[in-house]
Amino acid sequence: MDIRGFLEESTRIGWRSLVIYLGGLEDLTRFLREINVKPSLCIVRDKNSLLDCVETRLYRETHRLLGLEYDNILFTLENTMGWPGNLLALSFEFVKCGGFYILHIPPSHYDRSFTKYFLDVVRNECNVAIVKDSHVEYMSICIEKPVKPLQPKPRSSDKFIRRLEKLCVNEDQARIIRSYPGFLYGRDKLFLIHGDRGRGKSSVMGLLAAYTMIRGHDRFIVTSRSLYGVQSFFKLLVKGLESLGEKPFIERNPKGFIYRVSIKGSSIAYVEPWRITSVQQPLFIDEAAGVGVARVRRWYNRIGKLVASTTIHGYEGSGRVLLKMVNELFHRTQIYRLVNPVRYYPGDPLEKILYRIFHLDAEPLEKKQVIEPLSYRVYCSSDLVQDYDLLRRIYGLLVTAHYRNEPDDLILLLDTELFDIYVVCDGEGDIIAVAQTRLEEVSSTKPGELVDKGYRLVDKFARYALLDEMIDRRILRIVRIAVTPSLQRRGVGSRLLEYIEEKARSKGYDGIGAIFSGFDTVRFWIKNNYIPIYISPRYNRITGEKNVVVVKPLNREFEGIIGKAANMFYHYLWFTSHILYRDLGSEKLSIIMKYLNSKRYHEEISREYDLKRIEKVLNNELPIDSILDTIMNYIDKIKTYELDQLEHIIFTSRILQGKTIVDIAKITKKKPDEITKIYESLIKKVLEKLLRELNN
Template identity: 35%
Template sequence: MGVEGEINRFLQILRESRQRGLVVVGTRDMIGWAEKLSRYASGDCAIVAPSSKGLSSLCKAWAPPGSIERILGGEFSAAIIAVEGLIRPSIIAGAGETIRSRGFLAIVADPPGEWDPGPPGGTGLYRQYLISSIKDNPLHLWVDADAGRIVSRSTDLSEGVGTSWSLDGYKPSPASGVPRKLAAACRSESQARALEALARFLRGRWRSALVKGDRGRGKSYVLGLALAYAAWRRLIGRVIVVGPTPLSVQSMMSGLLRGLEVLGVGGYRVVRASGGEVVRVSGAWFRVAYDPPDTAEPAPLVVVDEAAAVGVARVRRLSWRAGKTLVATTIHGYEGSGRAFARLLPTILPKPYMELELAEPIRYLPGDPLERWLYRVFLLKAEPAEPEDLSELHAVEVPREVLARERRVLESVYGILVQAHYRNTPDDLLAMLESTHHRIYALTAGGTPAAVADVVIEAPEAEEEARIALDRLLYMAGASDAAFRGWRVSRIAVHEKIQRRGLGSRLLGYIEERARESGASLLTTMFSRHDVIPFWIKNGFTPFYISPRYNRVTGEKNIALAKPLDERGGEIVEAASKALSHKLVLAGSSIYRDLAAEKLALLLHSTPPSTPPLGLTRVQARHLEGFLKGEAMADQAFDAVYIAFANALLATRSWNPKDPRVIGAVARVVQGKPYSEVASIMGAETVEEAVELVEGFLREVLEDARGIWSSRVIP
């Protein structure tokens, strides 16, 4: 029959079964076979290929390997990956989610014996893992086109595939207020039910609503339909839409435009960006406009799409200052698992709060075999096994060969990490299997992982991205040319059902032992989830760096801490940490003003005391004496109070960073925040109470520190 005939027969099986499958073509003629596969899809396809291949006009949509997001949100009969060398897991997972029922995902690669989808200089384990996973796919065809042979084939049709949704059997909820013609624009029952709930949200007194679900469930689109309903009912005026990029909100904008069309709302204007993306829809009484995360300001209604990529800090800041907030986030999808983030959102969104979940896919049938394969292979829905007996725990290094070979171990290790860290991507799998700088350690109970850590070996000879903590430490210490070797704990997590039992600290202790044995001088970590700072400080780590800018992913500032393992390490950590303490105090009112005052106080208290850097003039000293005697308020002698308080904070550690008065004084004096905000931070009932508490504490601490500031009066 020949390979083309075999491909035709395989695609016919997909069409008849309404299921989606995988096609792999091994060939040296990548361009020719990409063109053939596009013809199989009649051009209704998306292609991922370098611009140098000249394939960008072959299909309806094109994305280079580094920008897979360009095709996301689209819907095609096929997605074709034509990439030589490295094929990142996120490319395969992302492309696979754009294909509709009866379609196929195609990978055009080198001939089977020559194909290595991993990075150059890696271990080769990703190749081993991916090839074995392809052969395990229940609905796939792998051909060696140049040799004219079938490498592997399976046409095991899934019996668990559901049926498509029809509006005919749909019964709207009583008094839903959603016209049936708008419900008809939905593509699943859960989407239609969510639209009804969002209509109630927009009419009611709720402050925030969360729409969650796996990738491809139509979350963004239903938000757009809800906005169209709100415009039709004249419930909205100015609406700000926030997402990582204009491209990321196009599904929502499509839903908005479709809804306006269905409801007969006319007279609106559509503004597009240079790339054709819709960035604003304006009518006579409403305006829906895209705003980037770093410049977005609150509005009567704020819509946050792809919230995990916007970051928890930005979502919190926007939602609490907006009238109403609609948020969409992905639980499982090509980006990885968003379970931890989805659990975090209800704790930060303002109340009253509504939560909705979309269950059914909208592009293909429930139970689709390609989706199940993508989720299993790239660990998009990894569920760790729960340890049963914690009486005997063993700390071990988990060899990457075991991860590549034993799927259950890999799922448990990976699953524990994604439970605790809300930014995970399939590409983390690539790093675990291929990076020679990574080590995986686990605390096991009966052979089942209970706690897991991903450690990166940082050394001068490593590439720059593998030295992110070490380079910042040396910079902060003013020793950029020094040769140090450190271990960075990239991620550490405990199974969610057995947390707060000291297992994370126990695993960290084991990693410290192994690092010492290896000759490392430092154990470091770097993260942007500020709620875990106490864990690291409790385990003997000292802060040495806080990024001046927000992390583009989380919306928080990155924080780095270190624990010295030898004398040289101790000297470098002390120097870097003292430098950080000066930055926190002297730049607290500028680049660190948005850092939570309680976190600034805690981090500062965890640095070693340092020599006071500032001096008072004689006039400032007299003004300070007047404040201490109660003859003046702190604001009247603010320059003197600031200098003396800064010196006291840097030189002493007798103050308690958890004391609300300390936190209030840090917020007011170091960060320059208004007393209205200080009162809220301290939990004071009135501004007057906050002033009294802060000034009372300042008089107390500055009197105790008299010997520090009085000896530094400039003649």
């Protein structure tokens, strides 16, 4: 069977299929002519890779296609430095039932580790053809016909629900629609829909929102990580409203994305999750794990009703963590699961390939007890590329330690030599704990360059004007660490840390540290003598939590540097908590401050460091908020400075009362952006005068 016959047979049966073409761009063009295919959609990195297609989109435009379907898609890696995993996984979903996906891998990618891994995996799957320079290297077709789901029959006595049931593609969706009125008018607080990718969660949410609007709920909100992430929601919302006899008014942004839908007496609009304070209930949350588990928990406590969806085996967020939290901590809930896909048949080969490659359904082992003796091993990227089962066991644990696990994360792990993987095996040989580490070796004192290189840990020392002292230091950052959930709080994680520290000392590293979100693990790090040196003032836009940085010295000299950072951090917390950490729980803040105090990190800050930090802020090397403790420290001098009326209001509101920029904007009746500019200019004016006085 040739490629043309392969594609025709797959389409006839109803499965989606994958064709991988290895070769140059000219060879690919010739191949497409030979099989008489003009792709419905081509996805390319830049205009230098244009091919003869019905529609062409650049990588950066791919997200605009959410909710659309194509008979076939060509995705080319031409002119790319690496594999764009997130876009690749996303575009898999655009292929219609019975359609096909052509992936072009140019010669520049042949030697990449992920290319080898990718090809090894797909050679074990069906409905795949691999072609190199027009020669078929591998072909396998699924001959078993798919089982088509039955269209659900309307059952509800509610006339509006009956009309919405007709828009459902399977009984799972219809069951959720029928259950919704009981939630809307009942006492439960959370209505959660979960399932794997492509199950129509956003679509069902849109239909639920249509019912909410028709029942008279006014001006409520939908939120998600991004506006393009709720386009399927809005499209089904509009369709649902039209089926109910309404003529919705649709508002779009300049890029064509829907952001608000209105009917007489009701409207729903998209709002970014980090901008939500209080809203009309219910609040709709599309991909709840993606907006942050901690943020969802805060909304549950503050807002009357939440309607949310989350992907369990996906990469939008840690859906498994969210579902566990809901089951353990939320009591007034209704939880529903969508099982069957909506765009293709159950058992779809293309979906199986996506899950196999990116380990979207990898799960940690269930263990009842720690079986001694424990053993320790270290793996590098090449080890994982060559052993699929080992990678899956490790990845099944790593994904439990991260708020979001994207295809790009796996590609970075396999395609570079940046990371080492430390594992703990129990007496039965099972992996029960794992840590992903990266070495940060400092050769630059420019904060921007450090972030670009991925040196996120070392970069935090810039806030304390200590980067000069970090030159030639080698710091090991623990990117992720995880213990089998059923074996947590039994000392396994601490023993893994001890092993990593022992290895780091033997290599002459100066220190070891971590950056993590959330305070649930602060006690774990403190117990293992890791010193907190930073808490992010703002909540992470993705996780909804504040990042915490902890470091542990591995030699006496670096201990002195960490001591300076910890000392200034303690000083910073005392002087700025009413400004920057007013929204952080007092108990959480107290844990860190009490620990720092017990370690005697409370010496007075020298004038030398104050001067150095002021100069760096004035030179735009440090953010304004990093110097607020110095301003408070010299408030006796600053209170005598002459300020105009608006400056005085802003200074008093922000520095003395700890009001937010948004609060100050309301007080002064100005826009937040305008207040921010005035505030930053004011602080710099104050610092310039203070610097002159301190230098005299």
